[in-house]
């Protein structure tokens with residue numbers, strides 16, 4: 001034994017961990033993998049094709065779903081916090097949601113390493129499955145106020161998922177609870193926007209814009225509402241970037257083919273770029 005770091009006969013590594021007192025026997029205590037349920041997570045990649053690149057496709061989606069799970073966890077808590085006037089708590093959560101969305105924006109860089117012929121080898125194995133059927137994604141859209149009854153249908157065959165998506169569909173969105181907060185703070189909000197059928201898509205209102213304008217014209221007096229408005233802008237900004245990277249990545253990989261989910265593909269995704277979640281937050285800027 002020479003003791004050199006790269007000498008395969010060296011037992012130096014063993015000595016280091018022993019000296020550091022690292023725990024090495026997990027026969028009777030919880031290990032890293034036990035705590036994180038890595039057995040379940042790392043055995044859940046089951047490629048259907050013989051193609052090398054399917055692992056990328058699966059892991060890209062699974063990691064996205066995990067980040068979406070955290071986003072929903074934070075969003076639900078942020079909605080509850082705004083509804084109970086705990087704005088400091090809500091800001092922390094909303095900032096985290098925006099950072100997760102940015103993480104998902106950058107994740108497209110990994111998927112974009114997949115070329116059209118590489119994806120064409122996998123695509124026939126996907127059948128009619130599509131991200132369009134992601135229950136968590138739909139819950140995020142609904143929590144952010146983009147309500148659409150038709151989007152419940154892909155979940156009709158899975159009662160537990162349908163219940164989850166329906167709950168998000170029927171609940172007030174982040175923006176709905178934000179407007180209620182503005183009203184509690186004495187700003188003039190139209191009754192039509194304070195109590196309504198939450199399943200209906202949000203309708204832009206000049207009165208709502210006027211209320212936000214009071215906040216934005218005097219930030220010092222309404223500092224936390226002003227901060228809330230900017231958190232909403234951050235979140236929608238990041239979400240727009242995600243939508244844009246999706247459609248661009250899709251175009252570079254499948255061009256203008258129809259989607260496996262049955263939509264026109266890029267034409268459908270481009271229409272989604274026109275969705276505005278918090279319209280008055282954007283419109284008011286013209287008046288400042």
Ligand code: HEM
Pocket residue numbers: 060061064065111119129130131132133134137246250253254258259260261262263264265266268269272
């Ligand atoms: C090769 C990569 C991808 C392609 C070619 C692709 C293609 C498409 C297409 C064509 C649609 C429209 C629905 C349809 O008819 O199928 C769609 C929807 C969707 N995809 Fe992807 N996608 C890709 C990757 C991803 C990834 C990584 C995610 C992340 C989870 C994702 C999430 C979604 C979601 C959530 C929708 C529904 C969007 C909405 O309804 O606004 N996709 N995708």
Ligand SMILES: N[C@@H](CC(=O)c1ccccc1NC=O)C(=O)O
Pocket residue numbers: 061123126129130131132254258259260261
């Ligand atoms: N809609 C895609 C298929 C697809 O991307 C997909 C298929 C199964 C699971 C997740 C997917 N990702 C996003 O739509 C296509 O038309 O090629």
